[in-house]
Amino acid sequence: MTSESVMRLMVRFYIFLFFLYLFGPLLMMGASAFNDAGYPQVVPWQGFTWKWFGELAQDQKLVDGVVNSLWIGLGVVCVSVPIGLAAATLMMQVHQRFRTAYYTIVVSPVLVPGVILGLSTLIFWDRLGTRMDADYESFYYNGIFLTVIGQSTFISAYTMLVFIARIQRFDRTQEEAALDLGATHVQVFWKVLIPFLRPAIFSAAVLAFLTSFENYNTTVFTIQSESTLTTALASKVRLGTTPALSALAVVIVCVTVVGAVVHEILRRREAAKEAAAQEAAKRADNAKDMAMVAQTAT
Amino acid sequence: MSADVQLDHVYIRFGDFLAVDDANLQINEGEFFSFLGPSGCGKTTILRAVSGFLEPTQGEVRIGGQNMRGIGPNKRPTALIFQNLALFPLMSVADNIAFGLEVRGISKFERRKRADELLELIALQGQGDKMVSELSGGQRQRVAIARALAVEPDVLLLDEPLSALDLKLRQHMRTELRSIQQRVGITFIYITHDQGEALTMSDRVAVMSAGIIQQIAPGETIYDEPETAFVASFVGENNPFFGKVTQADSDFAVINSDVGPLRGRNTKGLEVGDNAILFVRPQALSFAEGAPDNTTSFEAAIKATEFEGHFQTVFLHGSGHKDIAMSITNDGTPAAHGPGSTVRLAYSPDKAVVLPQGAMADE
Amino acid sequence: MSDFLTTFLALLLALLLAPYLQARTDSVAKFIGGFKFVQHNGIILSLYLVGAVGIWMIGMIILPQLYMLDFSFRFNLPPMEIGGPDDVYTLKNYEYLIFGSPGSPDAFNFLHLTIFGKTILAAIFVTLINFAICYPIAYYMAQVAKGGSARLLVLCLILPFWVNEILRAFAFRILFGSGGVINELLIGAGIIDQPYDFIRADIALYSGLSYAYILLMIFPLYNAIESLDHNQVEAARDLGSPWWRIHFRVVMPYAKPGIASGCTMVFMLTAGALAAPQILGGPSSLWFTQIIYQWFNTGGNWPQGSAYAFVLLLACLVFVLAVMRIFKVSLGEIAK
Numbered sequence: 001m002t003s004e005s006v007m008r009l010m011v012r013f014y015i016f017l018f019f020l021y022l023f024g025p026l027l028m029m030g031a032s033a034f035n036d037a038g039y040p041q042v043v044p045w046q047g048f049t050w051k052w053f054g055e056l057a058q059d060q061k062l063v064d065g066v067v068n069s070l071w072i073g074l075g076v077v078c079v080s081v082p083i084g085l086a087a088a089t090l091m092m093q094v095h096q097r098f099r100t101a102y103y104t105i106v107v108s109p110v111l112v113p114g115v116i117l118g119l120s121t122l123i124f125w126d127r128l129g130t131r132m133d134a135d136y137e138s139f140y141y142n143g144i145f146l147t148v149i150g151q152s153t154f155i156s157a158y159t160m161l162v163f164i165a166r167i168q169r170f171d172r173t174q175e176e177a178a179l180d181l182g183a184t185h186v187q188v189f190w191k192v193l194i195p196f197l198r199p200a201i202f203s204a205a206v207l208a209f210l211t212s213f214e215n216y217n218t219t220v221f222t223i224q225s226e227s228t229l230t231t232a233l234a235s236k237v238r239l240g241t242t243p244a245l246s247a248l249a250v251v252i253v254c255v256t257v258v259g260a261v262v263h264e265i266l267r268r269r270e271a272a273k274e275a276a277a278q279e280a281a282k283r284a285d286n287a288k289d290m291a292m293v294a295q296t297a298t
Numbered sequence: 299m300s301a302d303v304q305l306d307h308v309y310i311r312f313g314d315f316l317a318v319d320d321a322n323l324q325i326n327e328g329e330f331f332s333f334l335g336p337s338g339c340g341k342t343t344i345l346r347a348v349s350g351f352l353e354p355t356q357g358e359v360r361i362g363g364q365n366m367r368g369i370g371p372n373k374r375p376t377a378l379i380f381q382n383l384a385l386f387p388l389m390s391v392a393d394n395i396a397f398g399l400e401v402r403g404i405s406k407f408e409r410r411k412r413a414d415e416l417l418e419l420i421a422l423q424g425q426g427d428k429m430v431s432e433l434s435g436g437q438r439q440r441v442a443i444a445r446a447l448a449v450e451p452d453v454l455l456l457d458e459p460l461s462a463l464d465l466k467l468r469q470h471m472r473t474e475l476r477s478i479q480q481r482v483g484i485t486f487i488y489i490t491h492d493q494g495e496a497l498t499m500s501d502r503v504a505v506m507s508a509g510i511i512q513q514i515a516p517g518e519t520i521y522d523e524p525e526t527a528f529v530a531s532f533v534g535e536n537n538p539f540f541g542k543v544t545q546a547d548s549d550f551a552v553i554n555s556d557v558g559p560l561r562g563r564n565t566k567g568l569e570v571g572d573n574a575i576l577f578v579r580p581q582a583l584s585f586a587e588g589a590p591d592n593t594t595s596f597e598a599a600i601k602a603t604e605f606e607g608h609f610q611t612v613f614l615h616g617s618g619h620k621d622i623a624m625s626i627t628n629d630g631t632p633a634a635h636g637p638g639s640t641v642r643l644a645y646s647p648d649k650a651v652v653l654p655q656g657a658m659a660d661e
Numbered sequence: 662m663s664d665f666l667t668t669f670l671a672l673l674l675a676l677l678l679a680p681y682l683q684a685r686t687d688s689v690a691k692f693i694g695g696f697k698f699v700q701h702n703g704i705i706l707s708l709y710l711v712g713a714v715g716i717w718m719i720g721m722i723i724l725p726q727l728y729m730l731d732f733s734f735r736f737n738l739p740p741m742e743i744g745g746p747d748d749v750y751t752l753k754n755y756e757y758l759i760f761g762s763p764g765s766p767d768a769f770n771f772l773h774l775t776i777f778g779k780t781i782l783a784a785i786f787v788t789l790i791n792f793a794i795c796y797p798i799a800y801y802m803a804q805v806a807k808g809g810s811a812r813l814l815v816l817c818l819i820l821p822f823w824v825n826e827i828l829r830a831f832a833f834r835i836l837f838g839s840g841g842v843i844n845e846l847l848i849g850a851g852i853i854d855q856p857y858d859f860i861r862a863d864i865a866l867y868s869g870l871s872y873a874y875i876l877l878m879i880f881p882l883y884n885a886i887e888s889l890d891h892n893q894v895e896a897a898r899d900l901g902s903p904w905w906r907i908h909f910r911v912v913m914p915y916a917k918p919g920i921a922s923g924c925t926m927v928f929m930l931t932a933g934a935l936a937a938p939q940i941l942g943g944p945s946s947l948w949f950t951q952i953i954y955q956w957f958n959t960g961g962n963w964p965q966g967s968a969y970a971f972v973l974l975l976a977c978l979v980f981v982l983a984v985m986r987i988f989k990v991s992l993g994e995i996a997k
Contacts, residue, residue, distance in 0.1 A: 007904070011801065018798055022821050022875070025832035028842055032835060086713035093698065109722055111925075113933025113977060115950050116729070116970050119957060123732050123967060124725035153721040177384035179372045180349060181398035181449055185703025191401070195388045214825045216936050217950075221957060233827045237834070237940050246835075249828040256823040277431060370700070 030253070033246035052247040059244065065232030068144065069213050072228060075148035076155055076212040077205045083152065084159025084204055085197070088167050091160075109154035114217030121150035122221050146222035151212050158211060159204040166200035300327045300484045301362035301375060301452035303348060308357035310343050317343040319509040321357070325487060325502075330479050332496040333489040335506035336532070336659065341489040342457060344506075348487065349378045349455050362452060377446035378455045381462075383438055385430045391441055392417070392426030398449035416444040419478070436467050443478065453485045460495060472499055493533050497521065505529045507657065523565060524651065530577040532659035537583070537622050539576040543568050543652070551652040557596040562650030575658075578650035580611065580625035585635070586642035595644040598622055600637050614643070733967035754968035773952060773969075780949040781976055784932040787870045791878050791927050792920070794871065799882035800912065804891055822876050830869050830940040837865035837941075866941040873937055874930050878923040885919025886912060921988040929977050949973060 034048050056062065087106055094102050109117060125146055170193070178188045194201070216230045223231055237245060303325040310318040318340045325331045333341035346352050347359055350371030359366045366374060377398075386394050393400075395416050396409040404412075417423050420440035430438060439459060446454055456475075460468045476499045479486045490496050496503045497517035505512045505520060505528070513525045524530035531538060539560055541553035551564035553574050562576045586595045598614035601621065605628070612624045624643065635641050699707045734750045758773055802814050821829070835841050889912060897907045913920065938948035953973070956966030 011797070011805075014797055015801065018794065019817060021794075021872070022818070025829070025836050025872070026821055026824060029828070029832035029835055083713045083717045086710045087717065090710050090714050093701065105718055105722065111929060111977075111981070113929060113950075113973065115933055115935055115953060116974055117725075119953070119963075119966060119970055120725035120729040121721070122957075123963060124728040126963075127728055127732070149721060153717075153725075156717055156721075171382075171384065173380050173382055173384040174386060176351060176371070177378070177380055178386075178397065178401075179370070180376070180378045181401065181445070182372050183397075183401040184372060185706050187401045189706055191397075192386060216827060217933065220935065220954070230825060230827055233825070233831075234936055234939060237827060237831050245828070245831055249824055249832070252828070253824055260823075277429075280432065 026249070026253075029246045030250050032243050033250045035243060052243040053251070055242070055244045056247045056251070061227065061232050061236070062229065062248070065227045065229040068223075068226060069228040069230070072144060072147050072151070072219075073209040073212045075144070076151050077208045079148060079152040080156040080159045080208045081201060081204050083156040084161075084208075085163050085201075087156065087160040088163035091164060092167060106160065107157055110157045112154075114154070114215070115221060117153055118150050118218035118221030121146055121153065121218075122224075125149070141224070143222065143224040143226040146224070147219050147228070150218045150222040151215055154218070155208050155211050159208055162204040162207060163197065163200055166197055170196055302327045303453055303485065303487065304358075304360040304363075305344070305348075306358040306360065308344075308347065308354045308359060310340075310347060310352065311355040317509050318347070318354070321511055323504060323511065323514055325485060328483050328485055329501045330476065330486045330488065330499060332500040332503045333487070333506055334491070334493060334496040334503050334533075336491055338508075339506040340509040341506050345378070345455050345457055345487065345489050348453070349376050350374045375452035376455055377449055377451035377453075379442050379446050379457060379459050381457045381459070383442045383459075385438060385442060385445070387430050389430070390426065391422070391428050391430060391433070394430060394441055395426075395444045395448050397445060402449075412448060416448055419447070419481075420444045435463055436471065439463065439471060440474075443475075447478075447482060451484065453487060454479075456486065456488045458490050459488075460490075461492070468495075475499060497533070505532060507532070507659070524577070524653065525566065527575050527577075527653050527656040527658050530575075530651065530653060530658075535580050535623060535625075536577045537580065538658065539578075540655070541574065541576070543570050543572045543574050546570055546572075550647060553652060555596075557598065559594075560596065560650070561594045561647040562652040563648055564652050566652075566654055568652060568654060573655035574652050575655055576650055576652045578645050580623040581609075582645045582649035583622075583624040583643050584626070584645070586644040590646075593644040593646050594650075595642050597640060597642050599640045600635055602637055614641075729967045730971060732964050733971050735964050737962045737964050754965045755972075757965060758969060758972060776947050776952060777949050777972070777976075779946075780932055783867070783870075784928050787867060787931045788924050788928045790867070790871045791874060792924060795875055795878040795882060795923070799879050800886055800908075802879075803883050803886035804889070804894065818876065818879060826873060827936050827940070829873065830937045833865055833869040833872065833941055837868070863943060863946050866938060866943070866946060869937045869941045870931050870934060873934070874927045877926045877930065881919040881922035881926070882916060883919075885916035885922075889915050917988050921984050925981055925984050928980055932973065932977060932980075 033052055034050070035045055091099065091102060091106075126141065129141055174192050174196075175188050178192045179185075183191065214230060215228075216234060219228055220231050220234070227235075233245065233248070305321045305323050308318055308321040309316065321344060333344060335341050343352070347354050348361070348366075350366065350369060350373075353367060361375060371378075386397065389397070392410065392413040396404075396413045399409045399412060413426055414423070417426055420443060422437060422440060422444075425433075425437075430441070433441065442459070459475075460471050463471060472495055475486075475488075488496070488500065497520070500517060502514060502516050503520050504514045507528045513520060513529045515523070520529060520533055524533065527538070530536050539553065539555040539557065541555040541560070543551050544554050544559065545552040546564055546569050548567070549564060550561055551568050551574070552559050552561045553576050555576065560576050560578075562578065568574055586593075601613045601615055603613070604611045607628070609625050609627050612626065614622045614624065622643075702710065733754055734752065736751055736753065758770060758777075760770055798814075798818075802811050824832075836843055838844070893911055893915075894907055897911050898904075902910070933950060934948065935950045935954060938946065938951055942948060942951070949969070950973070953966050953969045956962050956969065960966070
């Protein structure tokens with residue numbers, strides 16, 4: 001046994017331990033979802049059951065939480081995607097000197113702890129509401145509204161980053177060509193820029209939705225008396241644990257895995273189509289040009 | 299509909315850099331006008347100023363007599379064909395062509411009709427539904443032209459449109475473009491660094507260097523009667539001989555070059571003592587034996603000869619001078635002289651021109 | 662009477678000034694329109710761009726933070742009295758953090774101060790553990806694994822993090838609980854005969870926290886190490902350098918920005934963590950964020966909470982600056 005192979009063995013062992021650490025807890029939690037025991041556990045195994053999934057579906061608080069999470073997710077997409085797009089476009093046009101300062105301010109919400117974002121949003125709107133002498137039921141104090149705002153504060157930075165990456169590959173001369181042909185600036189935006197950004201818009205929207213859906217730190221302050229899936233889950237976990245929560249974890253993982261697989265399949269199909277089209281174009285290129293030249297030369 | 303274009307004392311400055319220095323010219327309605335010059339000479343800048351993407355620092359750009367200051371590119375009666383074509387990759391060919399009509403709110407039916415008409419004009423009928431990426435380079439070129447023509451501009455601007463195409467295709471496209479222009483009848487402003495294109499296609503050519511317009515004239519005139527050292531050295535092959543003017547009258551001048559006194563036409567009215575350059579083209583030189591009496595001649599040593607197909611180029615030394623190039627038609631007779639031999643060359647003085655000393659084109 | 666006169670004079674003034682104002686607004690409009698920015702984008706788009714980013718920067722980032730800061734210097738007044746005579750600035754909230762309530766026998770607010778100290782120290786501790794765990798994997802993925810298996814590893818890493826952080830913390834709770842697998846294993850192996858209270862001992866919490874932000878440490882490290890030319894490692898090995906020295910002298914200095922980035926993110930997320938302490942924290946451990954949460958929730962004292970939050974923010978800021986100074990990296994390199 002050379003020191004090389006001993007080293008390699010140790011490395012392999014370490015990787016094994018690492019992934020055990022990474023997956024172990026989750027696998028066990030997943031397994032406990034099927035264990036017919038009053039408390040989520042794997043040993044002792046008391047029989048396979050689906051009943052926890054059933055209980056999950058009937059838990060009103062969790063269901064309410066999911067519904068709220070969906071609405072909030074939608075709201076966050078509608079707010080953070082346009083803001084991210086504007087911020088990315090603006091960044092490309094900002095004078096070199098100001099760019100770092102701009103970037104720092106814009107990226108700062110990502111670095112600030114979520115709890116601080118949540119409570120500062122809460123305070124700001126609360127005071128604004130008091131100043132406006134607003135009705136208690138109005139939006140200034142509304143948990144859903146505040147959560148959308150609070151989450152969008154940092155999620156817009158994420159969407160902005162997605163857009164920046166895509167915009168940098170945009171061919172500016174297309175904008176100029178469109179203008180030259182008589183389009184107004186708005187028309188250029190809608191007919192040339194947005195179609196180009198469509199994949200980025202989609203990615204940004206998905207990113208925004210998922211980030212919003214699983215957010216806790218900021219939400220727990222802004223949501224106040226209402227709840228999202230994460231806050232409902234957290235309070236349940238603190239009060240008492242049942243395997244129904246393990247069941248929830250299994251459901252979430254399954255949904256995510258299915259989503260990821262579907263996404264990958266679609267992506268591969270798109271890439272294959274594009275490659276085929278480009279091949280065809282390349283082959284046709286020379287042939288057509290030469291044919292045309294020959295034709296008119298006769 | 300077509301319009302004339304005027305540049306009136308136009309200066310364009312970028313910070314400290316003067317890209318266009320006092321451009322004054324009038325491009326006539328329906329003319330095929332080219333700007334010719336090396337990269338960085340300012341021709342692209344002028345094009346962008348005419349199309350509206352930048353405003354001159356000083357001076358006026360007038361299209362059809364109307365001052366264009368403050369009018370953006372989308373409001374000017376011009377259409378620009380970009381060097382990289384800038385076709386919209388996410389739209390079909392027909393949609394690309396009809397884009398200018400779409401943004402003007404023209405109905406789908408009308409747009410389709412017009413697109414079909416233009417597709418016929420550029421010989422791509424029936425290909426409207428293809429995507430741009432499925433077309434060849436030459437086809438894309440024509441789509442770009444059709445797209446610009448669809449908005450019926452008064453002036454069509456072309457930014458080195460043929461530079462990305464290979465040689466045979468380029469030559470074919472030259473004739474195509476010229477015939478399209480004659481059919482449609484609008485003013486074409488064409489910029490290029492390729493003299494062949496400029497001289498064969500245009501009604502008139504403006505030769506530019508370092509922001510300054512050197513000469514504006516039809517192609518033949520530019521070739522035969524260059525007005526500055528730059529034009530003489532940039533357009534076609536030309537042999538420069540440096541010296542001071544020793545004799546001068548209204549028709550001819552003689553300079554004392556380092557191969558001896560040389561005589562040429564004095565088109566710029568030079569006087570004795572002026573620093574000058576005499577230019578004579580390679581095809582105007584021949585061996586002195588058998589040359590008529592009124593020629594000017596000088597001695598030089600042959601360095602090398604190159605076979606170029608239907609003519610030969612002979613490279614010679616002048617004393618302390620760069621290569622002189624002489625062009626002789628290849629009529630089948632074997633070379634009269636070989637490398638190393640000293641020969642006497644002659645040319646007729648009205649085939650040479652004496653111009654004021656000035657910056658020449660880089661090799 | 663005086664009302665009428667005032668109105669009349671005002672109207673007269675307006676009429677006299679009108680043409681002057683008109684000319685001014687025209688030139689103002691031209692001035693704005695002349696701005697290269699508006700020219701480049703058109704008026705509508707300019708409004709959208711500036712408006713959206715303005716609302717975000719000012720209304721969502723800057724102002725709320727300023728309001729929180731302002732709030733931290735105020736008394737905890739019921740809504741009626743806000744804006745009234747009692748609404749003045751005070752240092753009371755910050756004093757409370759340090760000195761405790763006026764009626765208490767202790768000289769300082771030991772409870773909260775120790776909690777703050779513990780939180781920061783624990784965050785640093787977790788960051789270091791996290792780094793130690795993740796570095797080998799990141800190095801392996803970046804330099805040793807071939808293309809296909811590297812991508813597989815990346816996928817395997819991302820997978821667990823699709824599960825919500827709450828559920829992940831929950832999984833650890835099951836794991837470390839008195840009836841959990843680890844205890845069962847230890848009892849079964851005969852190492853102990855009573856279930857060990859991992860939760861009370863904070864072991865569950867620290868494991869859970871180290872786990873939570875693995876991704877955020879691995880990826881910056883991976884990106885930084887990946888761009889290292891493997892030949893440098895080979896060269897060092899060739900020169901007879903032992904593996905630990907290769908890492909300390911060649912790889913880590915090169916990967917400094919990645920290390921700084923990863924450590925900063927993990928520290929800030931750990932110090933600011935709320936879910937894991939709430940779920941995995943035993944009765945004796947209290948995280949600073951939990952105190953803040955209490956002020957806002959059951960304690961009903963928002964100004965106090967704001968003061969504490971601001972202190973937390975300062976701590977994070979100090980940490981970032983310290984890391985930037987120690988590692989000699991700039992902010993741009995840290996923010997991914």
